[in-house]
Amino acid sequence: MAVTQGADLERLRSLHGIKWQRDEGDVLAAWVADMDFLPPPPAIEAVRGIAERGDFGYSRAALSQLPEAFASWQERHHGWRPELDKLRMFADVLQAIDLSLWFHTEPGDGIVLFTPVYPPFIRAAEHGGRRLIDCPLDRASGWRLDPDRLEACIDDRTKVILTCNPHNPTGRVFDRSELEAIAEVAERHDLLVLSDEIWADLLHPGSTHIPMALIGPEIAARTITISAASKTFSLAGLRTAIAHMGHVGVADAFDAMPSHAFGGLSTPGCEATLACWTQGESWLTEVRQHLTEQRNRLAVRLAQELPEVGFVLPEATYLNWLDCNPLRLDSDPTAYFTEHGVALSPGSDFGPLGAGWVRLNAATSSEILDQIIDRMVAAVVAARA
Ligand SMILES: Cc1ncc(COP(=O)(O)O)c(C=O)c1O
Structure with a gap:
């Protein structure tokens, strides 16, 4: 059974938790620090x-x-x-x-x-x-x-x-x-x-x-x-x-x-x-491997498609701290990204130094992460048009 089981949109949209409930409409949730996978089988x-x-x-x-x-x-x-x-x-x-x-x-x-x-x-x-x-x-x-x-x-x-x-x-x-x-x-x-x-x-x-x-x-x-x-x-x-x-x-x-x-x-x-x-050890080993693949996938795609965004590879967590100031969107780019279907955490919540930054939670499937990045790229293209 794949460790990322459960990270599909039909299940996620049916959950009662805040991550996927907060925003109405077709918004992909990449904000609060919850994972999209099912917890380890022994916990369930x-x-x-x-x-x-x-x-x-x-x-x-x-x-x-x-x-x-x-x-x-x-x-x-x-x-x-x-x-x-x-x-x-x-x-x-x-x-x-x-x-x-x-x-x-x-x-x-x-x-x-x-x-x-x-x-x-x-x-x-x-x-x-x-x-x-x-x-x-x-x-x-x-x-x-x-x-x-x-x-x-x-x-x-x-x-x-x-x-x-x-x-x-x-x-x-x-x-x-x-x-x-x-x-x-x-x-x-x-x-x-x-x-x-x-x-x-x-x-x-x-x-x-x-x-x-x-x-x-x-x-x-x-x-x-x-x-x-x-x-x-x-x-x-x-x-x-x-x-x-x-x-x-x-x-x-x-x-x-x-x-x-x-x-x-x-x-x-x-x-x-x-x-x-x-x-929980064997589940954790697999999840860690997947989270590293997600981090690397994000890094490669950002470098190719949104090279202005500042990003230092995280050494731990599934959180990614992105400097969106060079995109010149707004002091809170999250409102703009939400309009384009991606919910991120506003950097300004993390102190004044976070103005113009966003935090992206990548604990999801590679398909959903790709959609999140696609939407962010499309949002930036739309802003420039
Ligand atoms: C650094 C840190 N501490 C504490 C918490 C909250 O943990 P809990 O709700 O399990 O107490 C979080 C949640 O994201 C966190 O990132």
């Missing part, structure tokens, strides 16, 4: 089993097995063995991030972001009178982190570095020297590091993900690593995430909350996540 079996048994009662079986399944997955794939007693479950990655920021910062405190960046990070960093400290990645070097820029942006009220690695939207995978630069600054200025590693398993060949907590014991003790199976295995609606609380102060703040303050996790989310972390 897990949820189908629950439905067929009518097994909707309280359950703790899968929940109690998830920390070990996550630790073992991390050890097999990234050489990091999280400590089981530091793992906490959440309904989603952003819940863990928002609450960590809430516990660790006061109004006026600064939170460093490597921009352009995933829009909810911007909202989280600006919430409740906190201060977003903008540390742009360096476009000229292919979105590398600039250690001097990082050092220069820290002030005496900076409290947190909030990062995602691999990085959304650029697809960069930070190398050891970049992670050591973050660690060095965090240790010198006594900062908390929130390391969202949700994209760590969707690597293109030649890239290696290094968990922040592996850089050394000192940084591990000031890092909260957050992850989930949702991006890797296309389970975003099932709301299950996990965090490794390396920072004792933040862990204590979480543990001091009443036990039901964050709500419980859903059984389907726990069971599907467990199925993926224990039986």
Whole structure:
């Protein structure tokens, strides 16, 4: 069975999820970070089993097995063995991030972001009178982190570095020297590091993900690593995430909350996540191969047919960060592309540096990706006419 099964327009248009529901008419959805493929068979079996048994009662079986399944997955794939007693479950990655920021910062405190960046990070960093400290990645070097820029942006009220690695939207995978630069600054200025590693398993060949907590014991003790199976295995609606609380102060703040303050996790989310972390490897291998083919296909076609568009090959994720400014369409080219039948994410949502950029989600079939590119090319031709 092809791993891209399910990425056909008839099925996609019948789905209830936001990706294919939001736009009316003949619009191809290449925006929000959901894949078009069916999730791995073990995840579908897990949820189908629950439905067929009518097994909707309280359950703790899968929940109690998830920390070990996550630790073992991390050890097999990234050489990091999280400590089981530091793992906490959440309904989603952003819940863990928002609450960590809430516990660790006061109004006026600064939170460093490597921009352009995933829009909810911007909202989280600006919430409740906190201060977003903008540390742009360096476009000229292919979105590398600039250690001097990082050092220069820290002030005496900076409290947190909030990062995602691999990085959304650029697809960069930070190398050891970049992670050591973050660690060095965090240790010198006594900062908390929130390391969202949700994209760590969707690597293109030649890239290696290094968990922040592996850089050394000192940084591990000031890092909260957050992850989930949702991006890797296309389970975003099932709301299950996990965090490794390396920072004792933040862990204590979480543990001091009443036990039901964050709500419980859903059984389907726990069971599907467990199925993926224990039986999802072969599916993932095939999906990664397909996603790399998609990235390369996009790169070749853009170079031939829309050579003005700026594009640095992503090292991970299925997201593609495209500079459409040279096309001179509009400050938000997504509205124009939507009129021409392609829904992309507006770059301006990712911070001021994203004006005129778009993010293209290529986690679909090669046929649909070709149609997306065909429509973008036709839109540009129409704009020039
Ligand atoms: C960097 C990053 N973190 C968190 C999320 C949200 O993940 P979830 O909804 O599974 O918590 C996303 C979704 O695209 C993301 O790109």
